[in-house]
Amino acid sequence: MKRIIILLSLSLLGSLFGFSQTILNANEPGNTYEEINSILAPNYNAVEVPDCVHTDFGRHINEVFDTDLNSNVFRFIAHKTPDNDRCVNFDRQRVEIKTYASSPENLKATEGETVEYKWKFKLPSDFQVSSDFTHIHQIKSVGGPYASIPMITLTLRKSNPDRIELRHTSTNSQNTIKTAELDLLRGHWVEVTETITFDNEGSYSININRISNNISILSYSNEIIDTWQDGATFARPKWGIYRSLNNIDDLQDEAVSYANFSIEEIEKLSIFDIVSKAEQIILVSNPSKESVTFKNVEADDYDSIILYNSEGKIISAKNRLKKHKLDVSDLKPGLYYIVFMKLQRTVKVLKCLVN
Missing domain, CATH: 2.60.40 (Immunoglobulin-like)
Structure with missing residues (x-):
């Protein structure tokens, strides 16, 4: 869907920014995978789940009504056993949605573009983590020598106290750049706004706010940061539960709720610069x-x-x-x-x- 937002009167400044926004909302129980694919990758598959090994359970992403948001939401379900990573990797579990090569062009970020990602999520009040990774969001490159490692990651980790970590790399060595206590998230709906200018001298900002009272849980901004992995053809987002099984005794069955995914591509159109x-x-x-x-x-x-x-x-x-x-x-x-x-x-x- 294309929409033009005019920040100033056309007679004064003209079009300042153009916006291309894609929204994925939960509808109602049933046909969940089909609904996700119709938005993120029409006629293809944007869903990565362990259904192949856990056929008696059924689909690991479904839609339920949430009384806090007063709307349907997506529920991502990961079982301690027997779930794995799509019957491909057995030391980890993956229940995720993504954009990828078969997605519409406006859902694939290219060098020089600015994209805003927004979504809501809620961890159970007793959500468990291990000292190994539990990713709930990633920005990954496609193509190039660094495609195997996420450029941006939100991961949950056992610590003292347990925490959420914001991690970044422009190559193949991630660093944690911001953390917050996990108890600030457990049992609460939060809204995430993430804005990225994809470039070797790009910019990055993220805000995670609790919806009930607008308390800021995690906030980070950097106006000069490498947000483009050399050799990449495009970058893409992923959401869900992707966790290591190396310390499986720390884990339990989990159901993480997500809602209101938005991918908005912001491209500069024109600006009349009045010299003075x-x-x-x-x-x-x-x-x-x-x-x-x-x-x-x-x-x-x-x-x-x-x-x-x-x-x-x-x-x-x-x-x-x-x-x-x-x-x-x-x-x-x-x-x-x-x-x-x-x-x-x-x-x-x-x-x-x-x-």
Whole structure:
């Protein structure tokens, strides 16, 4: 589905961004694999499950009604035994959905593109993990020498205390770049927003917020990070349960719920750059949790500003701006746009990252 979001009046700026968004929602019990495939890989198979070894159980992904979200959700089920990895690997288990080579082109990220991934998930309140990997989300490359290792991973691990780890690599050696206590997730629906510019000098941000009270569980942002594994033809997401069986005594049967998957490709279309002294304006303390200051600015460089969030919605700037300083302390973490106006014309657009 194509939709164009105009952040500013066409008479002032024209089209600033174009969005291509694909949404996968649970419908109702039955035909779950078919529904997933129809969105992620029409006429192909985007589902990886251990049904082949556990035929008496049936399908390992189904749809159930969730009273918290008041909607149907996907339930990913992994059994301690006899489930394995599609009857291919027997030291691990895999219950996942993905995009891949047979998926529509807009679901495959290529070098230079910016993509926003959003979804919701809920771990059982007694979810168990081992010291080995339990992946619940990955961004993987296809093609090239580093295709075997995920570029971005959310993994759950036994520790003191148990934790969720955000891991990254641009080659073949992953590093943990952010963690949070797993008890903050257990038993709660959370929403994840992940934005990636795929490039050797790309950008990455992720926010995991509890839905019931909007508490931030994990937040990370990096404006200059290698998000492209050399030699790759495209990158793709995976969601589900993918866990090692090396410490099987630490594990139990699990059912993890997922909902409202969204893949949104954001591509720059055009921007009319009006040359003026305001071109020198920069933001200081960016990213910021409290405020950003406009530097290299003079009194006649602009006469008003407009603040937009990453979805193109206007955020009220009333009472936020004082002496070239903008208060962002009450904004949700994420990417915003500050548009500087002069005589009803746009003279500058700057990205502002709130963390």
